[in-house]
Amino acid sequence: MSPRFTLDPFIDRYAQRTQSMLSSEIRDLLAVTARPDIISLAGGLPFTQALDPETIMRSVRRVLAEDHAAALQYGPTDGFAPLKHCIIEVMREEGTPCYPEDLIITNGAQQGLEMISKIFINPGDHIITEAPTYVGALNSFLSYQPRVHTIPMDENGMILDGLREVLSGLSAEGAMAKFIYTIPNFQNPAGITLSSERRFGLLELANDYDCLIVEDNPYGMLRFGGTAAPTLRSLDESRVIYLGTMSKIFSAGMRIGWVAAPHAILDKVVLAKQSADLATSTFTQMVAHSYFTSEDWRGQVGQLVEIYRSRRDAMLSALEEHLSGIAEWTHPEGGLFVWVILPDFIKASEMLAAALDAKVAYVPGDGFYPHRGGENCMRLNFSYSDIETIHEGIKRLAKVVKREISLAGSLGFKVPRPGEAPPHDEQ
Ligand SMILES: Cc1ncc(COP(=O)(O)O)c(C=O)c1O
Numbered sequence: 001m002s003p004r005f006t007l008d009p010f011i012d013r014y015a016q017r018t019q020s021m022l023s024s025e026i027r028d029l030l031a032v033t034a035r036p037d038i039i040s041l042a043g044g045l046p047f048t049q050a051l052d053p054e055t056i057m058r059s060v061r062r063v064l065a066e067d068h069a070a071a072l073q074y075g076p077t078d079g080f081a082p083l084k085h086c087i088i089e090v091m092r093e094e095g096t097p098c099y100p101e102d103l104i105i106t107n108g109a110q111q112g113l114e115m116i117s118k119i120f121i122n123p124g125d126h127i128i129t130e131a132p133t134y135v136g137a138l139n140s141f142l143s144y145q146p147r148v149h150t151i152p153m154d155e156n157g158m159i160l161d162g163l164r165e166v167l168s169g170l171s172a173e174g175a176m177a178k179f180i181y182t183i184p185n186f187q188n189p190a191g192i193t194l195s196s197e198r199r200f201g202l203l204e205l206a207n208d209y210d211c212l213i214v215e216d217n218p219y220g221m222l223r224f225g226g227t228a229a230p231t232l233r234s235l236d237e238s239r240v241i242y243l244g245t246m247s248k249i250f251s252a253g254m255r256i257g258w259v260a261a262p263h264a265i266l267d268k269v270v271l272a273k274q275s276a277d278l279a280t281s282t283f284t285q286m287v288a289h290s291y292f293t294s295e296d297w298r299g300q301v302g303q304l305v306e307i308y309r310s311r312r313d314a315m316l317s318a319l320e321e322h323l324s325g326i327a328e329w330t331h332p333e334g335g336l337f338v339w340v341i342l343p344d345f346i347k348a349s350e351m352l353a354a355a356l357d358a359k360v361a362y363v364p365g366d367g368f369y370p371h372r373g374g375e376n377c378m379r380l381n382f383s384y385s386d387i388e389t390i391h392e393g394i395k396r397l398a399k400v401v402k403r404e405i406s407l408a409g410s411l412g413f414k415v416p417r418p419g420e421a422p423p424h425d426e427q
């Protein structure tokens with residue numbers, strides 16, 4: 001909207017960077033889809049109902065009984081030291097060695113993304129992301145005004161030829177990318193996992209072009225089958241900035257995440273965090289510490305994996321039953337999301353009104369691209385709804401899609417393959 005026609009009386013005063021801040025379409029959408037009559041496959045919520053409140057109450061009681069004054073006090077910017085040992089245990093579980101001095105605790109992984117953007121991105125800098133990618137990361141990056149290069153994915157993750165092309169193109173111009181951002185496990189939104197071979201290839205390219213990698217791994221422990229590939233950080237500590245979180249294995253509401261990175265980078269992250277919020281809540285860090293040291297957190301993750309696996313299966317079988325031959329979709333081995341690719345003449349964002357009318361919601365794919373792409377795609381969440389609801393939701397959705405197809409009056413439509421984003425459109 002042109003500033004002249006805005007109703008905002010302060011429009012002339014905002015910093016330029018606010019112009020590239022995106023309002024989260026997903027958040028706006030979630031407000032609509034929270035209506036109880038709508039089956040929402042749109043959110044990205046973990047199923048916190050699975051956590052027994054008694055275990056949390058025990059943890060809170062222990063914290064208050066043992067040292068309520070410390071729990072209610074400010075804490076160090078880099079985090080509550082005993083909790084770092086729990087995080088180290090979580091990282092070991094995924095085969096990533098880590099030491100307390102390699103870590104800082106943040107207000108969710110989202111704050112890690114914000115801090116990394118803050119310390120690395122000058123306006124006009126180049127960064128590289130997968131396409132599609134996590135919209136919260138894009139929002140943090142874009143508010144610092146970089147040029148974003150996107151790399152399409154196939155079923156094995158980021159296509160390395162595309163990445164090589166971007167890196168060598170930049171190098172030919174005498175430029176370099178500040179970092180490559182990847183979500184290697186059960187990616188949000190596509191549900192795709194970066195294959196082991198590609199992980200090695202990615203590190204090799206990053207090494208050839210002296211580029212940092214930001215490895216965002218909220219979903220790695222939510223694996224339903226198959227074999228885990230090594231984390232990038234476990235393969236190269238010197239150029240990987242790793243982001244972890246308790247949001248998907250414990251509680252998103254506690255807002256606890258972490259950054260593991262080379263020490264020089266951590267020093268800068270600490271400075272950035274100091275000015276952002278001084279420290280992560282001591283209270284929630286102490287509760288989390290009590291939970292991880294005294295409760296069966298592994299059993300809890302195992303239970304979540306069982307629930308999510310059955311819901312993923314329900315979603316895949318409902319898609320097969322109702323949209324087979326009409327759409328394609330990814331088959332995630334973990335995480336929370338399935339990515340659906342519709343015939344290319346369907347615009348998922350335009351179809352949403354009809355879907356809401358049919359009492360089902362999804363997230364249109366184009367919001368996960370910084371430029372263009374994903375218009376005929378949608379992200380579906382399977383973690384939050386029960387099996388019956390998922391079946392009913394997909395049934396409703398399929399009806400809407402079929403109506404859209406018949407409206408378009410097209411019979412010989414083409415079903416595109418995953419990862420049809422433009423190869424590396426630059427902002
Ligand atoms: C890929 C990715 N990174 C980071 C986050 C933010 O997680 P947190 O709750 O730890 O801030 C999310 C949340 O959904 C995510 O999907």
